[in-house]
Amino acid sequence: MSTAGIEIRSVTQRFGGFVALDGVSLTIAPGEFAVLLGPSGSGKTTLLSIIGGFLVPQQGDVLIGGADMTTVPPAKRPTTTVFQDYALFPHMTIRANVGFGLRMRGVGKAERNEKADAMLALVGLEGQGGKRPHQLSGGQRQRVALARSLAVDPSVLLLDEPLGALDMKLRRQMQEELKRIQREVGTTFVHVTHDQEEAMAIADRIVVMSAGKIEDDGPPERIYLKPRTRFAADFMGLSSFLPGRVVSCDGATATVDTAAGSLTVTDARAWQPDRAVILSIRPEHFLSEPGDDGRQPLGQAVVESLSFLGTNHQATVRHCTAADFCPTVLLPQTGEPRVGETIGLWVRPDAPVILEE
Amino acid sequence: MRRAGGSGLGTAAAVVYAGAIYAFIFLPVVVLVLFSFQDGRFPVPPFRGFSLRWYEALIADRYLTAALVNSVIVALVSSAVAVTLGFLAAFGLARFRLPGAGLQKALIVAPLTVSYLIIGMGLLITFNAIGMPKSLFAAGIGHVVINMPLCFAIVFSQMGAHQANAERAARDLGAREWQVLLLITVPMMGPALFAAFFLSMTFSWDEFIISFLLTRFDVTLPVEIWSMLRSGLNPKTNAAGSLVFFISVALLLVLELAVFGRRRAR
Numbered sequence: 001m002s003t004a005g006i007e008i009r010s011v012t013q014r015f016g017g018f019v020a021l022d023g024v025s026l027t028i029a030p031g032e033f034a035v036l037l038g039p040s041g042s043g044k045t046t047l048l049s050i051i052g053g054f055l056v057p058q059q060g061d062v063l064i065g066g067a068d069m070t071t072v073p074p075a076k077r078p079t080t081t082v083f084q085d086y087a088l089f090p091h092m093t094i095r096a097n098v099g100f101g102l103r104m105r106g107v108g109k110a111e112r113n114e115k116a117d118a119m120l121a122l123v124g125l126e127g128q129g130g131k132r133p134h135q136l137s138g139g140q141r142q143r144v145a146l147a148r149s150l151a152v153d154p155s156v157l158l159l160d161e162p163l164g165a166l167d168m169k170l171r172r173q174m175q176e177e178l179k180r181i182q183r184e185v186g187t188t189f190v191h192v193t194h195d196q197e198e199a200m201a202i203a204d205r206i207v208v209m210s211a212g213k214i215e216d217d218g219p220p221e222r223i224y225l226k227p228r229t230r231f232a233a234d235f236m237g238l239s240s241f242l243p244g245r246v247v248s249c250d251g252a253t254a255t256v257d258t259a260a261g262s263l264t265v266t267d268a269r270a271w272q273p274d275r276a277v278i279l280s281i282r283p284e285h286f287l288s289e290p291g292d293d294g295r296q297p298l299g300q301a302v303v304e305s306l307s308f309l310g311t312n313h314q315a316t317v318r319h320c321t322a323a324d325f326c327p328t329v330l331l332p333q334t335g336e337p338r339v340g341e342t343i344g345l346w347v348r349p350d351a352p353v354i355l356e357e
Numbered sequence: 358m359r360r361a362g363g364s365g366l367g368t369a370a371a372v373v374y375a376g377a378i379y380a381f382i383f384l385p386v387v388v389l390v391l392f393s394f395q396d397g398r399f400p401v402p403p404f405r406g407f408s409l410r411w412y413e414a415l416i417a418d419r420y421l422t423a424a425l426v427n428s429v430i431v432a433l434v435s436s437a438v439a440v441t442l443g444f445l446a447a448f449g450l451a452r453f454r455l456p457g458a459g460l461q462k463a464l465i466v467a468p469l470t471v472s473y474l475i476i477g478m479g480l481l482i483t484f485n486a487i488g489m490p491k492s493l494f495a496a497g498i499g500h501v502v503i504n505m506p507l508c509f510a511i512v513f514s515q516m517g518a519h520q521a522n523a524e525r526a527a528r529d530l531g532a533r534e535w536q537v538l539l540l541i542t543v544p545m546m547g548p549a550l551f552a553a554f555f556l557s558m559t560f561s562w563d564e565f566i567i568s569f570l571l572t573r574f575d576v577t578l579p580v581e582i583w584s585m586l587r588s589g590l591n592p593k594t595n596a597a598g599s600l601v602f603f604i605s606v607a608l609l610l611v612l613e614l615a616v617f618g619r620r621r622a623r
Contacts, residue, residue, distance in 0.1 A: 052529065074529045087526035091544040101530035152530060 003187050004065030004078060004155035005030040006051060011060030013046055013212075020046040021057070022212035028205075030065075030155075033182050033189045035199040038209035039235070044192045045160060047209070051190060052158045053077045065155055075104075078155035082162045086145040088133040094120065094144055095129035101152035112151075119147040122181060139170045143177075150185060159191040163198065175201045196236050200224065208232045224282075230355050233280040240286075240327030242279040246271040246354075254354060259322030260299045266350040278355045283314065285351035286329035288343050295346040301327075303341045313337050317345075386602060393595035411596040421597060424581035427493055428562060431577055435500035436557035440550055442501070443508025448542060451516040452524070462513075469506045476502055477567040484571070491573040499567035504557040511556070515549035555612040559605050 006028040013021040021043045028034045036044040049055040050062060053074035062070045069077055080101070089097050098116035099107075107115070113129075120129055123143040133141055142162060149157055159178075163171045179202050182189045193199055199206050200220045208216040208223065208231070216223050216232035227233035230241065244258035254267040256279060263279065271277070287295055301317035304326070308314075312330040315337060319325040329345070331337045396408035415421055446465055450458055468476065480499050481491075489495060520542060527541045528534075543550065565579040572580060582597045 054525065054529075074525075075531045075533070079529075081526070081529050083522060083526060085522055087522040089523055089527070089541060089545075091547070100527065100532075104527075104531035104533075104536065148526075148530070 002078070002153055002155045003030045005032075006156060006188065006190070007061075007063040007066075008047070008051070009061040009063070011047070011050060011057045011062065013043075013050065013055065013057050013059075019212050021050070023060075024212070024214060025060075026207060026214065026217070028188060028190065030188055031186050033179070033202060033204040034191070035203035035206050036190065036192045036209060037194070037196060037199040037206050037235070038215075039194055041211070042209040043212040044194075044209050048081075048158050048160055048190060048192050051156070052079050052081045054081075079158055080149035080152060080154040081158040081160060082142075082145045082149050084161045084164055086133075086141045088141055088144055088148070090133050092132075093129065094125070094131050094133065094136070097133065097144055098129075098147045098151050100148065105152065115151055116147070119151045120144075122150070122184065123147045124177070139166055139174065142166065142174060146178075146181070150181070150187070154187060156188045156190065159189060161192055161194070163193070163195075171198065172201070178202055200236070206236075208235060210235070226353055227280065227355070230278060230280065233353065233355065238283050238328050239280045240283070240325075240329075241355075242281065242322075242325055242327070242352075243357075244277055244279055246273060246275045246277055248273065253349065256354065258325075260319050260325055260345075261297065261321075263296055263298065263347060263352060264349050265352050265354055267354050269354070271354070276357045278357060279352040280355055281327065281347060281352045283328045283330045284312075285347060286327060287346040287348070288329070288331055288335070290344070290346060293348060295348045298345040298347050300342050300344050301329075303337055303339050303343060306337060306339055317343065319345075389595050390599045390602065393592055393599040395592040395595070398591060411592040412600075414593050415596045415600065418593075421578075421581055421585075424576050424578045425600075427575050428578040431493055431497045431500060431568075432558045432561040435497040435561050436504060436554050438497075439501045439504035439557050440508045440512075440554045443505050443510075443553060444512050444543075444546070444550060446505075446509050447513035447516055448538070451513060452521065465509050466506045468502055469510070473503060473564065473566045477570040480567070481570045491571055493572060493575050493577070495571040496568045496577060499571055500557075500561040500564060503564070503567065504560055507560070508553040508557060511553040512546060512549050515546060520545045551615060552612060555608055555615075559608045559612075562608065563601055563605060 006026075008024055008026040010023045010025050011021050012019070012023050024043070024047060036047060038044045046055065050057050051064070053069065053072055056071050060070075061068060064078060074081075089100065092100070095113055095116045098119050099112035102112035102115060117126075117129055120126060123146050125140060125143050125147070128136070128140070133144065136144065145162070163174050166174060175198060178189070178191075191202065203220055205218065206216075206220050206223050207214055210231050216228045223232060224236050227236060233239045233241075242258050242260060244256040244263075247255045247257050247262065249255070249267070249269070249271045251268060251270070252266070253264050254269070254271050255262060255264045256277060258279065265279070290297070299322070300320045302320065303315050304318050305316045306313055312333055313335065315329050315331055316326060317329055319327070320342070331343070337343070393411055394407050394409070395411070396406035449455065450462055455461060477499060480495065480502070484491070484495055523541050523545060524537050527537045532540065563579055565583065568577040568580050569583065576584075578597070578601060582594060582601070585594045585597065
């Protein structure tokens, strides 16, 4: 199986007055499973279309495997796409669907049927080659689309919200399958989604996009734990934001003054004193009792609403002294919290993330 | 919602009314077909008994069988050309952004509103001017002119995002434009193309005015029947008319079974 890296160089694309991509540059390494994550209108699908050759960007270049592909049509690119609606050929058998790309490359019937059956085995559809698309379920059609795109041995596989039409359980299952298949074939996968849980579950690397720009770019853990922007922190899971001012910093920590109290945060950046910042804190990083791991008190808060998630209680609380600060916190499974109850808040120094205003 | 009963008088009136409509529509055909089996020299009541002698006479008539073959050829060829041109126009207008697409669509469909007489006369004058003789070929062109807009309208209405996505997927997998057209679009549009073809066939099959104006020595079946009628009514003309009718019905049945039957099975 082949694989290739992708290089996007300051690509800009406008549709009328709407800027879909605004000077986007991005490098994806060979064999990487990259996910373009963002809300609708963020430009992620436009970027995928530009990589796939369905759209020629108005400005900028696209390199695949080091070769300039900016104006090369889709048929001549080492890429294939798994479309959102699968776009299977309804008048052909599953085997003929999967073998179609090879047929276009002049591969003989016996050979392409053999390859098609091998690809169907890879996606878990052994023995289904003789059926037609309308005889399969949504999840199975998805697998056929994947097999069809992989059968021509592309260097880069593009996936345009491929799991969007599947129900939750099937979607989780297909995520694991995608991950396994990507490891087996070693092809570079570029996957577009607006589902941050899906992105975290499958990606080696997540590119968070908003309004035609890249907001953050890195491994899922890093983006979740240390997001670079407020948008990335907000879009990737739940986060509570607490505005404040930097009081001091020493190259290892920074102390931030907020309406809820002063916090010392692990942060190596050199902040200007009195700089306005925002602290981003994940629900699970709020602790409800003191401890000896360096956790600092963040005042008290009243529980305003509660929902039981199984592993935790998720609570929205209103801070007693900073009334504008209503963070979402996770409380222990067995605590039996009640609405109206007052709880203490503690935060460890490595938990909050300092974001620029 | 059906309201039970109603007045008996109202129901009876409705039955009479419906019966009258069907009689009005089908009585002429029934009379035509019935007296084609007349065992006598005149296609008028009373019915003297059942006979196939007029059909025998029909088959024995060299001019009539030649006209029948001509009609079949003109119908097949002109329908094939009309479907091909209509499909290509529909594909172009559905898939590409063309200048004045709305106007182009209107221009292609416009002949549907022009009477066959006007189209026939227009072609006759044009062919005269360029020195093209009257022939089956000329009549065939006339039939393409009347059927192409219909084929375009049928095919265009069935071109949706579904095929467009499949076409895009085929291009992505390395198909060239002609391969996309032949291997993806045409098979996916199969039912619409089939329907357009058979509808064209039925229209071409019993079209009279254009064929009458544009043919001379080799004529189509309706024109031949018309010339038989000039020498007076006899059961043979009934038999010829019945033959045209039977073949039209057969074409429509094929269309119904092949296209609509298949759609129902899905």
